Amino acid sequence: MSSVIVAEVRTEILKRANPEYAERTRRYFRETVNTHGLKTSQEREVVKLIYPKVKGNLSLALEVAEELVKSRILEEASVGIKIMRRMTRLFTPELFDVFDSWVDHLTNWANTDGLSTWLISETIRLDPGLWKRLLQWTASDNRWRRRAAAVSLVPIARKGEMLDEAFTIADRLMTDGDDMVQKGVGWLLKEASRLHQDDVRDHLLRWKNETSALVLRYASEKLPEGKRVLKTR
Secondary structure (H helix, E strand, O other): OOOHHHHHHHHHHOOOHHHHHHHHHHHHHOOOOOOOOOHHHHEEEEEEEEHHHHHHHHHHHHHHHHHHOOOOEHHHHHHHHHHHHHHHOOOOOOOHOOOOOOOOOOOOHHHHHHHHHHHHHHHHHHOHHHHHHHHHHOOOOHHHHHHHHHHHHHHHHOOOHHHHHHHHHHHHHHOOOHHHHHHHHHHHHHHHHOOOOOHHHHHHHHHHHOHHHHHHHHHHHOHHHHHEEEEOO
């Protein structure tokens, strides 16, 4: 059954393929992406068509989404992740292990952020102790796994929760040399600053001389202008 649905997803994606937009997309991403050139609104169209076929059936939805994510094609992975996003009411903490395995098939920041903020984050919300698994990810050779370590806490940090855990993850990545990871860390701290301005500012001040200008700039975006922590020339 899942193979039939996956085939339908691919047919619908190919119907909307746009070589010109695909080329623009490839130029937009600094990393190499395999893309058919769909816009986000077109991905949503495909999700709307496919979701009724898996609605209420978590195991079937997981089979479909996993095959789409493993394709390493931008739109296929995105559709799979968006289908699962509609299933979060059925999630259990055990799904963390499934999503952990999907991280190995990520090839770009867009799919990484979707998987992290919509799916992985939800399993951590259900079992906050799972955040410790992210600590292992911070030492990975895979840049997308390291980015996911930070970004998976973004929705939680946005609500002002798990601040100490966010700082602990960030500390492991503050000197990471990869700009995609730096942006992820900056994003996490920026979201934490919404409700913890002074705490985040103090944290940034402690790291000011060691972390990158990029981390500081991203993390300071929501701070009042007079409280932003930036590199001085």
